[in-house]
Amino acid sequence: MQQRNADRTRTRILEAATEEFAARGIAGARVSRIAEVAGCNKAMLYAYYGNKDALFDAVFTASVEAYLDEVGFDADDLPAYAGRVFDYFEAHPDRLRLSIWYRLERPEGEPLEAILAVNQSRLDELHRSQRRRVVPRQFTAVSLLSLIQAIATSWSSMNPEYGLDLPNVIVRRRAVVMAVQKILS
Incomplete structure (x- = not known):
């Protein structure tokens, strides 16, 4: 019983x-x-997570893990990946903001192991696809991954005025993201 309460408290704190972040x-x-x-006291939060940075x-x-579970990655089908990235952040704008805060406030901090592992895995897949010539070699794997992620999340950073009067804004924006296929041609 006590373990379940501790797990629920940790979950409430993370949510x-x-x-907040x-x-x-x-x-x-x-x-x-x-x-x-979270319905707890600060002492409990510090007991579970140590400090604000560790929290x-x-x-x-946890956000990166949820993203990976939902979006996945297939280096052999980068346009579909770009579409899933777009869809995920349209549905979860708070997760994109977390990512932006991470980059803004931790530009030279100790990298998180989860991020290093994810990035290395995706880059390794891209290298394999490039060696098999499924993915063109005109870009390095890092450049290609950066470019696709930037395109897939570009609408989130645009001024809101760029689409107030367009019907099917999300559908049209997603279609632009899918132009990643042209980059790979």
């Missing part, structure tokens, strides 16, 4: 911290707000 970043997040929303790391790692 509250995800909202997505909205305010690491520097702007307040442990007191996270504890209040952000746990939140971001």
Whole structure:
């Protein structure tokens, strides 16, 4: 029973911290707000996660794992991957904000092991696809992955005025993302 309560408390803390960090970043997040929303005290939060930075790391790692579970990666079908990335962040804009905060506030910090492992796995797949000539070699694997991710998330950083009057905005934006196929030709 006590283990289940601890697991529920950790889950509530992660959920509250995800909202707080997505909205305010690491520097702007307040442990007191996270504890209040999670229905626990700050001492409990510190007991489970150590400090605010470690809590952000746990939140971001969980976010990356959820992203990977839903989006997956297939180097042999990069346009479909780009479409899934677009779909995921359209459905979960808070997760994109977490990623942006991570890049903004940790540009020279210690990289998270989960991120290193994910990136290396995707780059290894891209290298294999390039060796098999499924994916063109005019770009390095790093450049190609960066380009596809930038295209897939580009609409999230655009001014909102770029689509207020368009019918089927999401459908049309996704179609532009799928132009990744042209880059691979």
